[in-house]
Structures are given as C-alpha cells and as structure tokens.
Amino acid sequence: MENQVITPSTPVNEKRHSLWVDQLSVIASQVLIYAFLLFMATIVILPFYWMILTALKSTAELDLIPPSYFITQGIEWSSLAQAFPDWNLGAWIGSVGIPQNFVDAMNAANFGAYFKNSLLVGALTTIGTLVTTILTAYAFARLEFKGRDTIFMLLLATMMVPGEMMIITNYVTVAKLGWLNSYQALILPFMVSTFYIFFLRNTIKQVPVELYKAAKVDGFSDFQFMTRIVVPIVRPTLITITILGLLGAWNAYVWPNLVTNDDLLRLVTNGLKTAFTSSQGRVAQNLQMAAATFVTLPILVVFLTLKKYIVRGVSRSGIKG
Amino acid sequence: MPNKTPSQQGVFKRFFHAIAEFLREIVWSIRNNLRNFFGKLYDKLFDKGLWNYTRPVRRFALDLFARIQGPRPDFSPTNDRQSQLAARLGELRSTQYVKPTNEIGFFASIRKFIDRLLTLAPSDYFNGWIRAGLALLLLPVHLLGLVFKIICIWAYIPYENILKSIQVIFDKWVLSVVVALQLLFSFGGEKVKGALVYAVRSVAGAVVMIPFLLFITNYRKVFAFSRPYFYIAPALIMLSIFTFYPIFNTIFMSFLEGYSFLAGTANGIGLGNYIAVLNDPVFYQALKNTLLVAFISVPIAVVVALLIAVALNSIKFFQGFIQTVFFLPYVTNVIAIGLVFTVMFNSRVSPDGLPYGIINNIIGIFGIEPIKWVSLGATYATAVTTLIIYTVWSALAFKIMVFLSGIQGIDKQYYQAAKVDATPKWRVLLRVTVPLLSPMIAYVTITSFIGGFKSYAAIVALFGDRMGPAGQSNMMITVVGYIFNAWTNLGTPGELSKAAAGSVILLIIILIFTAVELQISKKRVHY
Numbered sequence: 119m120e121n122q123v124i125t126p127s128t129p130v131n132e133k134r135h136s137l138w139v140d141q142l143s144v145i146a147s148q149v150l151i152y153a154f155l156l157f158m159a160t161i162v163i164l165p166f167y168w169m170i171l172t173a174l175k176s177t178a179e180l181d182l183i184p185p186s187y188f189i190t191q192g193i194e195w196s197s198l199a200q201a202f203p204d205w206n207l208g209a210w211i212g213s214v215g216i217p218q219n220f221v222d223a224m225n226a227a228n229f230g231a232y233f234k235n236s237l238l239v240g241a242l243t244t245i246g247t248l249v250t251t252i253l254t255a256y257a258f259a260r261l262e263f264k265g266r267d268t269i270f271m272l273l274l275a276t277m278m279v280p281g282e283m284m285i286i287t288n289y290v291t292v293a294k295l296g297w298l299n300s301y302q303a304l305i306l307p308f309m310v311s312t313f314y315i316f317f318l319r320n321t322i323k324q325v326p327v328e329l330y331k332a333a334k335v336d337g338f339s340d341f342q343f344m345t346r347i348v349v350p351i352v353r354p355t356l357i358t359i360t361i362l363g364l365l366g367a368w369n370a371y372v373w374p375n376l377v378t379n380d381d382l383l384r385l386v387t388n389g390l391k392t393a394f395t396s397s398q399g400r401v402a403q404n405l406q407m408a409a410a411t412f413v414t415l416p417i418l419v420v421f422l423t424l425k426k427y428i429v430r431g432v433s434r435s436g437i438k439g
Numbered sequence: 440m441p442n443k444t445p446s447q448q449g450v451f452k453r454f455f456h457a458i459a460e461f462l463r464e465i466v467w468s469i470r471n472n473l474r475n476f477f478g479k480l481y482d483k484l485f486d487k488g489l490w491n492y493t494r495p496v497r498r499f500a501l502d503l504f505a506r507i508q509g510p511r512p513d514f515s516p517t518n519d520r521q522s523q524l525a526a527r528l529g530e531l532r533s534t535q536y537v538k539p540t541n542e543i544g545f546f547a548s549i550r551k552f553i554d555r556l557l558t559l560a561p562s563d564y565f566n567g568w569i570r571a572g573l574a575l576l577l578l579p580v581h582l583l584g585l586v587f588k589i590i591c592i593w594a595y596i597p598y599e600n601i602l603k604s605i606q607v608i609f610d611k612w613v614l615s616v617v618v619a620l621q622l623l624f625s626f627g628g629e630k631v632k633g634a635l636v637y638a639v640r641s642v643a644g645a646v647v648m649i650p651f652l653l654f655i656t657n658y659r660k661v662f663a664f665s666r667p668y669f670y671i672a673p674a675l676i677m678l679s680i681f682t683f684y685p686i687f688n689t690i691f692m693s694f695l696e697g698y699s700f701l702a703g704t705a706n707g708i709g710l711g712n713y714i715a716v717l718n719d720p721v722f723y724q725a726l727k728n729t730l731l732v733a734f735i736s737v738p739i740a741v742v743v744a745l746l747i748a749v750a751l752n753s754i755k756f757f758q759g760f761i762q763t764v765f766f767l768p769y770v771t772n773v774i775a776i777g778l779v780f781t782v783m784f785n786s787r788v789s790p791d792g793l794p795y796g797i798i799n800n801i802i803g804i805f806g807i808e809p810i811k812w813v814s815l816g817a818t819y820a821t822a823v824t825t826l827i828i829y830t831v832w833s834a835l836a837f838k839i840m841v842f843l844s845g846i847q848g849i850d851k852q853y854y855q856a857a858k859v860d861a862t863p864k865w866r867v868l869l870r871v872t873v874p875l876l877s878p879m880i881a882y883v884t885i886t887s888f889i890g891g892f893k894s895y896a897a898i899v900a901l902f903g904d905r906m907g908p909a910g911q912s913n914m915m916i917t918v919v920g921y922i923f924n925a926w927t928n929l930g931t932p933g934e935l936s937k938a939a940a941g942s943v944i945l946l947i948i949i950l951i952f953t954a955v956e957l958q959i960s961k962k963r964v965h966y
Contacts, residue, residue, distance in 0.1 A: 306681070369772045
C-alpha cells in the first residue's frame with residue numbers, strides 16, 4: 119500500500135458552487151488586480167514618460183496649457199555632428215538625426231568629457247573592485263587562516279557605519295595628498311566594497327566542497343582552483359557586481375561633488391546637477407529633460423538588457439540601503 | 440686446526456672485519472647523505488618557481504650584497520718587488536711534482552682551485568652569487584684542505600710516493616700562501632687596508648645573504664604559510680586607509696576643538712562640537728526632517744511594495760512585462776529623476792491662473808487649486824509631501840524585487856492548504872504570506888530606515904544646494920545635509936569637527952534604531 123494516493127474526500131455537506139460562479143469570482147479578482155497593477159505601473163512609468171516627452175517638446179509646445187500628453191507639434195531635428203562638434207565623427211555617423219533639444223543640451227555643458235570621465239572612473243573602479251573582491255571573498259569562503267572570522271566580522275561591522283563618517287576623513291586625506299581634482303581621488307576609495315565581498319563570499323560558499331577536494335587531488339593550487347573553477351562558476355555574480363559597480367559610478371554624486379570642481383573632471387551626474395538645476399539661473403525645461411534623458415537612457419538600456427543579473431543580485435541579498 | 444668452526448677462527452681477523460664493516464657503513468651513510476643533500480639541492484636549483492617567483496627577491500638581495508661589498512679595490516702590482524713576487528708565485532704554481540698514483544681527483548681539483556683563489560681575487564672571474572658564496576667559502580676551504588691532508592696521512596699507511604707528493608703539495612701550499620701574503624702586503628698600507636676591508640665587507644655581505652638564501656630555497660613554505668593573507672591584503676590595505684582609519688579618525692576629530700584641517704592644528708580636546716551641534720536650531724530642523732521622512736515614507740513604501748509584489752505574483756499574463764516596469768526605478772539616477780520631479784511638480788501658472796505642471800493639472804481635474812510644491816512660496820507640508828512621493832517612488836523597485844523573490848520562494852503547500860480550506864485572499868495574505876515573508880520584511884525595513892536616515896541626494900535633487908524652496912534655505916535639510924553643509928565654509932576652523940560630531944550622532948541614532956528594530960523582529964519574525 120505504499121503507492122496509495124490520498125484523494126481529498128468530498129464532505130457531504132460541502133457548499134457546492136456552480137462552475138460559472140467560481141470562474142466569475144476568479145475573473146473579477148483578476149480584473150481588480152490588473153487594475154491596481156496598471157494604476158501603480160502608470161505612476162511608476164510616468165516620470166520616465168514625462169522626461170522623454172518633455173525632452174522632445176519644442177519651446178512653443180512647452181507653453182501649452184494644459185500640457186500636451188503626446189507630441190502634437192512635431193519634433194525639431196538636428197544631427198549628431200552638431201551634438202559632438204569636437205569629436206570629428208564621420209560623414210555617415212555625423213548625419214544621423216537626433217532631436218534639436220539634445221544637441222542644445224549637449225552644447226550647454228561639456229557632456230562629452232563627462233561621459234568619458236564617468237566611463238573611465240567606472241571601468242577602473244569596477245576592475246579594482248572585482249580583483250579585490252574575488253581574492254578576498256575566495257579567501258574568506260574557502261581558505262583557512264588565523265583570525266579569518268574576526269576579520270570578517272570586522273568587515274561586516276563597517277557596513278553599519280554611515281558613509282559620511284568615512285567621507286569626512288577621506289576628504290582630509292585626499293586634500294593632504296594633494297589629490298583634489300584628480301582621477302585617483304575618484305577611483306581609489308571605491309576599489310573595495312565590503313558589501314560585494316560579503317555577497318560574493320556567500321556565492322562561493324555554495325560551490326560544493328567536493329570540487330575543491332577533487333581539484334586538490336588533481337594537484338591544483340588554491341590560486342589555480344580560484345581562477346579556473348571558482349571564477350567560471352560564480353561568473354553570473356561577477357557580472358552582477360560589474361553592472362552594479364558601473365551603475366554606481368554612473369550615479370555617483372556626493373563624493374565626486376566634494377573632491378572635484380574642475381569642469382574637465384566632472385562625472386555625468388555632477389555635470390547634470392551643475393549645468394541644469396535651477397540654481398544656475400533659469401534653464402529651459404526641455405533642455406533640462408533632454409540632459410536628464412541622456413543621463414538616464416544608458417542605464418535604462420543596460421537595465422533592460424541585463425535585467426536578469428541585476429534582479430538576481432538584488433533579490434539574493436539586497437543592495438542599496 | 441681443521442676442527443675450528445668459522446666463528447672461532449682468528450679473533451683478531453673477525454675483529455678487524457667488524458671494524459672494516461663499521462667503517463664501510465659510515466662511508467656509505469656519508470655517501471648516501473651527500474647524495475640525498477645534493478639531490479635535493481639539485482631539485483631546488485632547477486625548480487622553475489624558484490627562479491621565476493623569487494626573481495625580485497634575488498635581484499634585491501644581490502643589489503644589497505653589491506652595496507655591502509662595495510667597489511673592488513685595485514690589486515694590481517706596482518713595483519719591482521711585486522713583479523718579483525708575482526714571478527715567484529708563477530714559478531711555484533708551475534712547479535712540477537710527482538703526481539701520486541692514487542691521488543683522489545677531487546682533492547686535486549680543490550687544491551688547484553685554492554691555488555687560484557690565493558693568487559687572484561675571486562671577483563676577477565666570478566660574479567653575483569658565486570662571488571658571494573666564495574667569499575663565505577674561502578675560510579672553510581683552507582681548513583678543509585688541512586683536514587683532508589691529516590685524514591690522508593692517517594688513513595693511508597705511508598706509501599712513499601704519496602708522502603712525497605703530499606710533501607710537495609704542502610710545500611707548495613705554504614710557500615704559495617706566504618708569497619701571496621707577501622705580495623698582498625707589498626701593495627702598501629692603503630691597498631692592504633682596502634683589500635682587507637673588501638674581504639670583510641664581502642664576508643659580511645655573504646652573511647647578510649643567508650636569510651635571503653633561506654627564503655629563496657624555502658619560498659614555497661613561506662608562501663604556503665602566509666598565502667591567505669596575500670589574498671585579503673589588497674582589500675585590507677585599501678579598507679584600512681579608506682574605511683577603518685576614517686571611522687576612528689572622524690570620532691577623534693569630533694572631539695577636537697577649533698580644528699583646522701588645512702593647518703592640522705587644534706585648540707584642544709573637549710565636547711565643544713557636540714554642544715555646538717546640539718544647540719544649533721538647524722540641526723534640530725535636520726533631525727526633524729530626517730525622522731519625518733523616514734517614518735512616513737518607509738512604512739508607505741513597504742506596504743505598497745508588498746501589495747504590488749503579491750499582486751504581481753498572482754497574475755499570469757504580461758507578468759514579465761509589468762515586473763520590468765516596476766523594476767525600472769531601481770537604476771535611476773537620483774539627480775536626473777529629481778529634475779524630472781521638479782518639472783512634474785512645476786508650480787508655474789499662467790496670468791489667468793492656469794497651471795503648467797502636470798501634477799497641478801491632474802489635481803485640477805478633482806477641483807483642487809494649483810499648489811506651490813517645491814518652488815518659491817512652498818509650505819513645509821507641500822515640500823515634505825513632494826519629498827515623500829519622490830522617496831517612495833524611487834524606493835519601490837528595490838522592495839518589490841526583494842519581496843517578489845521572497846514570495847516566489849514560499850512553499851506552494853501553504854497556499855494549497857489555504858485553498859482547500861477556502862480561506863479568503865486577504866486572510867491568506869495576512870496569515871500566510873506576511874508571516875512567511877517576515878524575514879524579508881524585517882531586512883527591507885531595517886535597510887530602508889538606515890537609508891532614510893541618510894537621505895541627502897534626493898533633497899539636493901529636488902531643492903538644490905540650498906536644501907529648501909527658494910528663499911527658505913535649509914527648510915528641508917537632513918542630518919547628512921547638515922554634515923555636508925560644512926563644505927560650504929570649509930576654511931573656518933572647527934567646521935569639519937562639527938560635521939564629524941554630527942556624523943557620530945547619526946551613527947548613534949542608526950545603531951540605537953537598528954538595535955531596537957532587531958529586538959522587535961526577534962519576537963515577530965518567523966524564521
């Protein structure tokens with residue numbers, strides 16, 4: 119009688135619904151849920167929609183009351199060559215059309231340099247973070263050494279401390295080293311992330327110990343085991359760290375704002391803040407939104423293409439306080 | 440005689456046999472030990488890693504040796520006496536003598552070798568390590584030669600030719616040493632002194648090499664012992680500069696009075712900064728704003744995110760698409776979206792009172808007059824409302840992601856059981872989903888509160904650097920904003936210490952709050 123299937127017995131006095139009443143209640147609840155979700159989704163998407171819409175509006179359309187919810191008066195077009203006058207784009211790429219507002223926003227601030235700075239700082243920071251994180255996380259997850267747990271607890275404890283405490287002293291350090299307005303001030307303090315170490319350590323812990331033992335039997339050193347087996351296995355997590363690191367550099371605001379005031383060293387977020395907020399006198403809304411759009415669009419594209427990795431990373435252990 | 444058993448044969452003969460056996464044993468054990476030693480040395484010398492990984496150490500050690508040894512002094516003969524002696528030495532070296540019939544080749548090569556050592560400075564024909572090694576070997580080799588000779592005399596019963604040859608060798612040796620010493624001292628005071636100093640320095644350099652040699656030959660053991668520390672070293676070095684040290688230094692700084700970081704001077708240590716901060720009305724405004732925003736926006740965001748996550752989990756069609764829409768705000772740039780919100784909450788009105796901003800238009804549908812949200816003339820209530828809407832909006836995505844993955848991890852059995860019992864949906868939500876999700880909820884709440892206490896960029900994005908609507912600076916200031924206000928007049932002594940004191944107070948608030956929250960979740964969270 120081992121394979122006996124337990125079937126729910128129908129009580130005699132059970133209230134019997136007719137089939138279509140059941141279905142109706144299911145449909146009604148589904149409709150309600152969809153309505154709720156659509157309402158919330160509209161709220162969530164509205165700022166993005168409004169940003170792109172305003173960025174495309176002409177000055178005349180901007181003054182309509184009530185504001186137009188779609189482009190009604192057409193978009194003014196220009197070309198890439200005018201957006202990047204210094205870049206010497208080829209004839210073919212240069213003639214690609216982009217809206218006039220974007221060209222104006224681009225020319226209102228040194229966005230070419232901001233983009234380059236952000237990419238450079240992001241790339242170097244991320245490479246540094248990856249190297250230190252892989253080494254440290256691997257050591258904490260697999261290697262045995264004196265004081266391992268103490269040091270690890272120390273690292274975890276620093277995650278509780280608000281970053282502003284570090285920023286105050288780091289600013290003094292950087293100023294004393296003469297690093298104000300330099301790339302190393304933007305890069306070096308962010309070459310290590312306690313959180314990523316914690317995150318990657320947990321991932322590496324899930325790699326079966328049998329693999330480690332088998333590799334040892336095959337004569338692998340610890341370092342070889344790390345580079346040839348652990349890194350390929352945890353590659354998705356590394357990709358997550360890379361994406362989040364790059365996004366973090368792209369969105370960095372507070373620290374770059376403190377240590378740089380040279381326009382050639384600004385990152386995109388600071389550039390956007392400096393050139394397009396109302397504290398700099400009156401700025402046309404459509405130019406403001408055009409600038410916000412090309413700061414936001416790259417990360418939206420990255421998010422939509424690599425959503426899997428980001429969501430994975432976030433929902434695994436949660437990032438961003 | 441024929442009756443004798445072998446064991447009784449010649450006591451002396453057996454005795455000498457035993458001694459011979461014993462000696463052979465010793466010789467063989469020496470031979471085996473030597474083979475073992477040289478075999479291992481050979482293995483070490485041809486270990487690829489030894490030459491590859493220890494190259495920097497070897498370079499450094501050789502450089503050190505060269506520095507200790509110093510430049511080689513001039514040994515060249517300068518006068519007649521010296522050339523005479525040199526000629527005599529050459530004569531001695533070329534002296535013919537009777538080659539012993541059973542001379543051991545090894546000794547002969549050592550003897551020749553020593554001859555050369557005596558007549559020429561080793562650095563004439565060797566470099567680097569060999570030079571260092573020879574300087575060290577020089578003395579023992581001389582002694583060994585003597586010991587060899589004594590052994591030879593003792594071990595071999597005096598055959599004539601060997602005695603003779605040893606005599607010749609001995610003569611030649613002693614004479615060579617004497618003549619070489621004469622040659623050396625005939626150089627004159629300075630040169631002798633230089634030579635002696637050079638010799639002493641060579642030996643000293645060789646002695647200094649010993650630890651390096653030990654390291655190089657045992658590098659595997661050295662690295663194996665400390666390898667895990669090499670793995671964590673880069674991260675720890677960076678962390679100690681940019682994380683550990685700043686924590687202590689900032690706490691220290693908060694007690695320094697009149698601290699000027701440019702000059703590095705302070706008037707003394709005391710609680711002055713804390714007193715100044717706690718007596719500052721701006722700080723209380725900041726504290727009030729921070730707590731208000733955190734305590735209003737976090738619960739709203741958590742509840743809304745939970746509802747959305749549950750709803751998202753219970754639909755079939757377009758689930759992926761709608762999910763993506765809700766996840767979008769996660770990656771947004773805080774300044775860019777802040778700009779968008781200021782545009783949406785724009786309070787400009789046309790001369791006949793019609794609003795330009797989309798939000799004022801939408802509330803106009805419900806008959807509400809245009810409101811000044813964040814611009815000139817905004818009230819505290821409108822500014823806080825805008826800030827809370829913005830904070831909730833940008834915090835939703837993260838919470839939905841965490842909750843959704845938590846819900847998807849809940850065992851389906853619970854829901855099936857609830858279905859069998861025909862439990863209403865709201866009851867399932869409150870009695871099944873929320874309790875099973877409680878670890879996630881606790882985690883998200885704690886991190887969101889900590890994040891809420893640290894909100895700053897959102898304020899700057901909405902209100903600019905003055906942290907308030909136009910004409911009402913610091914109306915929306917937060918604690919972190921208060922800290923960063925120090926940078927507006929960084930030159931004033933004590934300004935940074937006040938910021939440090941503010942950050943320490945923030946740390947204490949966060950620690951107390953987290954401890955309380957952890958206590959609550961201990962009772963409420965079902966793991």
